[in-house]
Amino acid sequence: xxxxxxxxxxxxxxxxxxxxLNCDYTNSMFDYFLWYKKYPAEGPTFLISISSIKDxxxxxxxxxxxxxxxxxxxxxxxxxxxxxxxxxxxxxTLTSGTYKYIFGTGTRLKVLA
Amino acid sequence: xxxxxQSPRHEVTEMGQEVTLRCKPISGHDYLFWYRQTxxxxxxxxxxxxxNVPIDDSGMPEDRFSAKMPNASFSTLKxxxxxxxxxxxxxxxxSSWGSNQPQHFGDGTRLSIL
Numbered sequence: 126x127x128x129x130x131x132x133x134x135x136x137x138x139x140x141x142x143x144x145x146l147n148c149d150y151t152n153s154m155f156d157y158f159l160w161y162k163k164y165p166a167e168g169p170t171f172l173i174s175i176s177s178i179k180d181x182x183x184x185x186x187x188x189x190x191x192x193x194x195x196x197x198x199x200x201x202x203x204x205x206x207x208x209x210x211x212x213x214x215x216x217x218t219l220t221s222g223t224y225k226y227i228f229g230t231g232t233r234l235k236v237l238a
Numbered sequence: 239x240x241x242x243x244q245s246p247r248h249e250v251t252e253m254g255q256e257v258t259l260r261c262k263p264i265s266g267h268d269y270l271f272w273y274r275q276t277x278x279x280x281x282x283x284x285x286x287x288x289x290n291v292p293i294d295d296s297g298m299p300e301d302r303f304s305a306k307m308p309n310a311s312f313s314t315l316k317x318x319x320x321x322x323x324x325x326x327x328x329x330x331x332x333s334s335w336g337s338n339q340p341q342h343f344g345d346g347t348r349l350s351i352l
Contacts, residue, residue, distance in 0.1 A: 159340060168242070168329055168343030169281070176338075214281060224269055224333065225294065226341065230280035 128152045129217050131229035139237050144202040146232050148215035151196065155217035159226065160189060160200050163212045172213075173200070205236045240264070242344035244330050250350045256318040259347045262311055263332030271331040271341060272305055272315050281329070287313065320351045 130149045138144045148158075156177040161169035175182040175189045175198070182189050188201045202209055212233050216226040243262040251257055263270045271286040285295040290307045298305070302321070307313040317324055327348050331341040 157338065161343075166345065168331075168345045170343070171340035174338070174340065224271075224286065224288075224341075225283055226271075227283075228281040 127230075128155075128227045129215060129229040131213075131215060131232050133232050134230070135233040135235070137235045137237060138205045140207060141204045144200075144205045144209065144234055144236065146200040146202075146213050146215075146234065148198045148200075148229055149196060150198075150217050152217060152227070153196065154219055155227075157218050158189070158191065158198050159216045159218070160187075161214045161216065161228075162209075163214065163231070169214055202234075205234075207236050207238050210234060210236045242330055242332050242342055244328075244344035244347050246347060247345065248348045248350075250352065251320060252352050253322055254319045255351075256316065257320045257324075257349060257351075259315040259328050259330075259349070261313045261315070261330030261344060263313070263330070264342055265311065266334060267332035267342075268335045269333045269341075270307060270313050271333075272313070273329040273331065273343075275327045275329060275346070284315070320349075322351045325349055325351050 128151050159174040160172040162172045163169040173184050173187050173189050175191050180191050191198045212231045214228050214231045216228045218226045245260045272284040273281050275281050284297040285305045287307045305315045327346045329343050329346045331343040333339045333341045
């Protein structure tokens with residue numbers, strides 16, 4: 126039972142353009158979501174998060190949007206840079222009683238120079 | 239600041255052998271997590287500890303897997319006996335208390351069982 130789904134395994138974007146990575150979830154109990162970025166041979170690093178009481182959170186070039194009714198979140202990167210080329214994982218979690226993250230399977234982003 | 243430290247970075251061993259993966263969490267973090275990453279299933283949580291006590295081991299695939307945290311600065315994940323299907327990248331992560339505190343990951347151990 127895949128509670129968090131990233132249906133696009135890969136995405137290619139031209140440098141300077143917007144990258145949009147999508148994530149769907151089925152567990153309506155999730156109340157906090159996170160995005161992690163992973164380079165080859167390294168561990169995932171935290172990128173940005175959003176609480177379910179918000180619909181948008183922005184940090185520099187990175188913005189996460191949450192649509193609770195659609196159980197959908199997206200990560201926007203503007204402008205995209207070659208250094209953004211990595212695998213991006215979204216995760217959902219419950220903030221009460223557990224600290225478990227449920228991760229999606231990841232989307233490989235390639236930013237073309 | 240030192241991050242989460244995992245050892246070894248790579249492990250190649252033969253089927254049936256015991257494998258021990260090690261993790262040193264970030265000092266002061268109360269939570270420690272073990273994950274496994276495979277192509278098919280992505281990042282799966284195996285087990286996590288709070289203040290050295292295992293809280294949820296529902297992700298541990300079978301009895302061949304065991305994890306311990308004898309103190310706040312060290313944890314092990316052991317596979318005995320190992321099988322080829324255990325080949326994966328194993329990550330350790332730690333976090334401090336608080337629902338909004340992100341988990342910090344080590345660089346992983348790439349395990350290959352021949």
